[in-house]
Amino acid sequence: MRLYLRLLSYLKPHLWFLLGSIIFMALYAGTSGVSLTMVVPLTKIIFEGGSSPGEQGELPQAPSVSLSEKIDRLAKLDKEIFVEIIGGETKLEHLKRFCIFLLVIFAVKNLFWYGQSFLIVRVEQGVIRDLRDAVYSHYHQLPLQYFHGSRAGELISRITNDINLVRGAVANGLANVLRSSFLVVVFLVMVFWASWQLALVSLLILPPSIILISLVGRQLRVKSAITQEKMANITSTLEETITGIRVVKAFCMEKSEQSKCK
Numbered sequence: 001m002r003l004y005l006r007l008l009s010y011l012k013p014h015l016w017f018l019l020g021s022i023i024f025m026a027l028y029a030g031t032s033g034v035s036l037t038m039v040v041p042l043t044k045i046i047f048e049g050g051s052s053p054g055e056q057g058e059l060p061q062a063p064s065v066s067l068s069e070k071i072d073r074l075a076k077l078d079k080e081i082f083v084e085i086i087g088g089e090t091k092l093e094h095l096k097r098f099c100i101f102l103l104v105i106f107a108v109k110n111l112f113w114y115g116q117s118f119l120i121v122r123v124e125q126g127v128i129r130d131l132r133d134a135v136y137s138h139y140h141q142l143p144l145q146y147f148h149g150s151r152a153g154e155l156i157s158r159i160t161n162d163i164n165l166v167r168g169a170v171a172n173g174l175a176n177v178l179r180s181s182f183l184v185v186v187f188l189v190m191v192f193w194a195s196w197q198l199a200l201v202s203l204l205i206l207p208p209s210i211i212l213i214s215l216v217g218r219q220l221r222v223k224s225a226i227t228q229e230k231m232a233n234i235t236s237t238l239e240e241t242i243t244g245i246r247v248v249k250a251f252c253m254e255k256s257e258q259s260k261c262k
Helices: 002-037 039-047 067-075 081-085 091-141 144-148 152-194 196-243 245-250 254-260
Strands: none
Touching: 002 091, 002 152, 091 152, 152 196, 196 245
16 A cells, blocks of 8 residues: 555646546536436336327426426435426427437536546556656666666566556556546435435445455456566567577577567
């Protein structure tokens, strides 16, 4: 955890972009929740009212509700408020308005998604640039003895492959955590709004899921470390082969060098 917090310090120069991305994430989560709440009103429009040919698809008239009462009901997350806000005189008109409303919601949601993706990419690229500059500067401060005991390919791999992995953990990983957190909060509110009893029952699977994810995460970290070590060996082999290609050609060692990368 201490190492991860140390890595998070590289986000400070890009804090404004990160905050902007977080705002877009919250807005995206909110519009995602709104789009999901449209399912129940849509089924009401399609399957209720206007079933008889003589009615010409007219919707049953709802009792008149003042604007202040609608706002109060919206604050209380009343399930019928969306139907009343975009209601039409006929079933077909009602459905048209509803479809337009859905298109607007999805367009706005995708706009928020683009905004948070654009800003988080700015953060990622800034972090990877700062990390590479820091590692490259640190190489110049190391004693000569350190370079005698390390292969050049491994040092190159640290500043290329490893930094890419760290960048994903610091920036992209943080973005996924924040985005998922907002979505979880929105969806939990919706679930408890629909039925708090079923919501409590569904939460019973949460502890086993956390344990399973933790176990899988440990295995992935071990596999990732092994993969990065292999990438360092491959980079080192490539560097040695390319810089010593004259020696390889002179002694006809092509097959021997090829076997090192297999």
